Amino acid sequence: MKVKLIQGGGFMGRTKSAEEDLTEYSPDVKQHLEDTLEELQKSATANTDSAKRDDFNYFIEYNGNRAQLSEDTELPKELHGLVDKLKNDLKY
Amino acid sequence: MCTKNACFNPGQCIIPPYMTIKLISASDEMQGFTKLSLGNFSVDEEMRGRRQAFSKITHTQKITLANEQFQPGDGEKASLLGIQSEESLITPKVNREVYDAGHQPVQPGKLVRKEGSAPVADKDVNNVYDYAGATWDLYYSIFGRNSIDNAGMKLIQTVHYRKDYQNAFWDGKQMVYGDGDGKIFSSFTSDIDIAGHELTHGVVQYECNLAYQDQSGALNESLADVFGVMIKQKALNQDVKASNWLIGENTLIGSNYAIRSLKAPGTAYVNHPDLGTDPQPADMSGYSADPNDNGGVHLNSGIPNHAFYLAAFNVGGFSWEKVGMVWYKAMCNKSLVPVNATFADFKAATIAESAKLFGASDKVTKAVQDAWKTVGV
Numbered sequence: 001m002k003v004k005l006i007q008g009g010g011f012m013g014r015t016k017s018a019e020e021d022l023t024e025y026s027p028d029v030k031q032h033l034e035d036t037l038e039e040l041q042k043s044a045t046a047n048t049d050s051a052k053r054d055d056f057n058y059f060i061e062y063n064g065n066r067a068q069l070s071e072d073t074e075l076p077k078e079l080h081g082l083v084d085k086l087k088n089d090l091k092y
Numbered sequence: 093m094c095t096k097n098a099c100f101n102p103g104q105c106i107i108p109p110y111m112t113i114k115l116i117s118a119s120d121e122m123q124g125f126t127k128l129s130l131g132n133f134s135v136d137e138e139m140r141g142r143r144q145a146f147s148k149i150t151h152t153q154k155i156t157l158a159n160e161q162f163q164p165g166d167g168e169k170a171s172l173l174g175i176q177s178e179e180s181l182i183t184p185k186v187n188r189e190v191y192d193a194g195h196q197p198v199q200p201g202k203l204v205r206k207e208g209s210a211p212v213a214d215k216d217v218n219n220v221y222d223y224a225g226a227t228w229d230l231y232y233s234i235f236g237r238n239s240i241d242n243a244g245m246k247l248i249q250t251v252h253y254r255k256d257y258q259n260a261f262w263d264g265k266q267m268v269y270g271d272g273d274g275k276i277f278s279s280f281t282s283d284i285d286i287a288g289h290e291l292t293h294g295v296v297q298y299e300c301n302l303a304y305q306d307q308s309g310a311l312n313e314s315l316a317d318v319f320g321v322m323i324k325q326k327a328l329n330q331d332v333k334a335s336n337w338l339i340g341e342n343t344l345i346g347s348n349y350a351i352r353s354l355k356a357p358g359t360a361y362v363n364h365p366d367l368g369t370d371p372q373p374a375d376m377s378g379y380s381a382d383p384n385d386n387g388g389v390h391l392n393s394g395i396p397n398h399a400f401y402l403a404a405f406n407v408g409g410f411s412w413e414k415v416g417m418v419w420y421k422a423m424c425n426k427s428l429v430p431v432n433a434t435f436a437d438f439k440a441a442t443i444a445e446s447a448k449l450f451g452a453s454d455k456v457t458k459a460v461q462d463a464w465k466t467v468g469v
Contacts, residue, residue, distance in 0.1 A: 006384055010259045011286065011340070012277075012351060013313075013390020014367060015382070051264025053293040053304060053312065057384060071197070092366050 001063060003033060005086035009057040018089035020082065032078045033062055040067035184238040186228040187246045190217045193253040193268075200250045200266060216251040216281040220269060223287035224249060226327045230288075230319075231295070234326070234412050235420045240294035247291065251281055260286055262293035272343065276366050282342035288323030289316040289339065300429040306381065307434045309389035314396035315423055321354055322412045332405045354401040357394030374398045376435075376468030395467050396435060402463035403442075407456050414449075414456050421445040439464040 001023070007016040022030055037060065044067065058069040060083075069075075075083060188207050191200035192214070204217050211218045224247040231237040239245040248266035257270025260280035267290040269280040280286055293316050296302055302312040317339050325335045338360065340351030349361040357372035372394030373379060379395065382388035400419060404411040419442060422429060428441035442464070446457040 008382065008384025009386065009390070011261065011280065011289075011390075012258070012367075013382075013385050014371075015384045050304075051297060052261060053297075053316070054259065054261040054290065055263070056259060057386070059384060092368070 001030070003082070003086070004061040005083065005090065006059040006061065007056050007087075007090050008059070009055060011054045014092055016090040016092050018086045018091065020086055020089075025082070029078055029082060032076045033060075033082075034065075036060075036075060036079060037062055037065045037067045040069065040073070041065065044068060184232065184244055186225055186232075186239070187244065188221055188224050188228075189246060189248050190221050191248070191250045192217065193250050195252050195255045195271070197254050199253070199263065199268060200248055201252075214251070216269070216271070216279050219281040220249045220251055220267070220287055223281075223284045223323075224267075224291065226284060227288045227291045227323050230323050230326045230412065234416070237295070240291060241298045245294075249287075251279075260290055262290045262297075264297065267291060267294075272345075274345075276345060277343055278345055280343055283324075283340050284327055285317075285320035285324040285339050286343060287320075289320035292316040292319040295319070296423065299424045300426055300433065301431055302429070302433060303431050304386050304389060306387035306389075307392070308432050309386045310392035311396055311429075311433060311435065311438050313389045313393035314400070315419070317352060317354060317393060317397050318400045318416075318419055322416050325411055331410050332408060335411070337401055352394070352397070354397040355405075357398050372397075374467065395469065396438060399439075399463040399467045399469065402466055403456075403459045406459040406462065415446075415460065418442050418446045418449060418456065418460060421449065435469045439469050 002019045002021050004017060004019045022033075040060075056071075058071075060067055060069055186207065188205075189200075189203060190205040191202060192204045193199065193201035204214065205212050205221055211221075228239060228247065231239070239247065250266060250268045251271075253268045253270050255271075256273045258273055258277045258280075260267065260269045262268075267287065269286075272278045272280060293312070296312050296315050302308040302315075304312055320339060321335070321337060325331075328335075336350075337355035338350035338353055340360075341349075344351050344361060344364075344367075346361075346364070349364060351360055352372060353360040353370070357374040358370050358378075360370040360372070361367055362369045372391055374394055375398070376395060379392050380388055382391055385391065400411075400415065403418075404415040407414050410416075422438060422441035422445045425441050425445065428444060429438055433441075442460050443457060446454070446460045450456040
């Protein structure tokens with residue numbers, strides 16, 4: 001199962017993405033990922049309420065689910081390494 | 093000679109009533125005001141005269157003109173000089189502050205240059221300081237607007253945000269610029285139109301406040317590009333023929349690349365090794381919703397961008413003088429351009445404002461109508 005991070009928006013308006021195969025990751029990471037996605041989907045609010053313009057939008061997709069992240073989203077520490085790796089791997 | 097209510101037929105008179113600007117003169121101060129008739133000038137003379145006259149009136153008069161929406165026939169009613177007070181005669185001035193984030197995710201960061209201080213060693217700091225000044229100047233000298241909020245708001249900008257940050261944004265209160273990665277993007281402080289774009293997001297926020305989603309979001313982006321390119325043209329004193337109508341030509345690395353083109357959306361970069369080809373549509377046949385970009389706000393902005401270009405180019409001269417004024421008046425018309433405005437709403441607003449400014453059958457209004465028709469709106 002793969003997890004995908006998508007970066008959209010920004011002044012350029014072009015999408016970047018990165019994927020990571022979680023086969024070798026611990027079940028703990030996968031469970032945290034599923035729980036985080038579920039929580040993010042529940043608390044999702046339209047980002048059009050924000051006054052920010054040209055900021056990046058981040059989305060995470062896993063196991064058929066998709067949720068939006070923001071720069072301020074607090075992730076469980078178990079996911080920090082994974083998300084940092086995905087951010088570093090973002091490509092157009 | 094125009095009479096107050098007879099200026100709607102361009103065949104008879106090209107000068108709309110709002111241009112009969114009343115100037116104060118020393119000898120007439122006690123009596124009220126002096127009328128300055130711009131008479132039967134050519135278009136160029138008319139516009140030069142308007143700029144000169146506009147540059148001489150006070151801030152309050154400019155604001156009043158803007159607030160009065162340049163209503164035809166309201167020239168005398170506005171009685172600009174009647175509302176003068178000693179306080180309002182103070183000329184507004186730009187107030188800028190530039191901060192350095194030191195490549196950290198902090199805002200605003202450390203103050204490195206403030207209004208009136210000398211240039212510093214950092215080119216990025218000086219660039220955005222100058223660009224903000226040029227932006228303030230266009231809004232004030234042409235549209236009578238005193239800063240982002242029309243009330244003298246300080247222009248706060250942060251440079252060197254994060255490390256290799258490939259973006260610039262408006263956060264609701266200030267502008268933020270990244271340095272780029274040095275491979276695909278150079279510093280986002282490299283283009284005056286990008287600074288003008290971000291500052292215009294602030295102006296939109298204080299005016300029609302278009303929601304950042306779907307067509308209203310694409311209009312928000314388009315207004316930022318339209319005024320960004322006008323700010324560049326004004327700073328370079330370029331007319332519609334001299335301008336390249338590009339956004340971000342120095343920021344996207346490579347001599348053949350820019351970030352967007354108002355003249356030819358979809359051609360700002362072609363076969364770029366990392367980005368491929370500019371996906372912006374020039375008309376509604378290419379409209380598409382990108383779920384990763386608020387419904388394609390940076391994509392579909394190409395459509396109203398191109399409408400502005402077509403109208404301005406067909407009218408000729410300096411973009412900010414006629415079609416730019418129409419776009420500004422539409423942007424400030426909250427009743428015609430609601431928060432969730434569609435392209436069709438903005439089209440209607442520009443046609444209505446052009447008719448008010450220049451007359452329903454004037455060539456400017458015709459050019460605006462034709463432009464929207466060409467892009468399929």
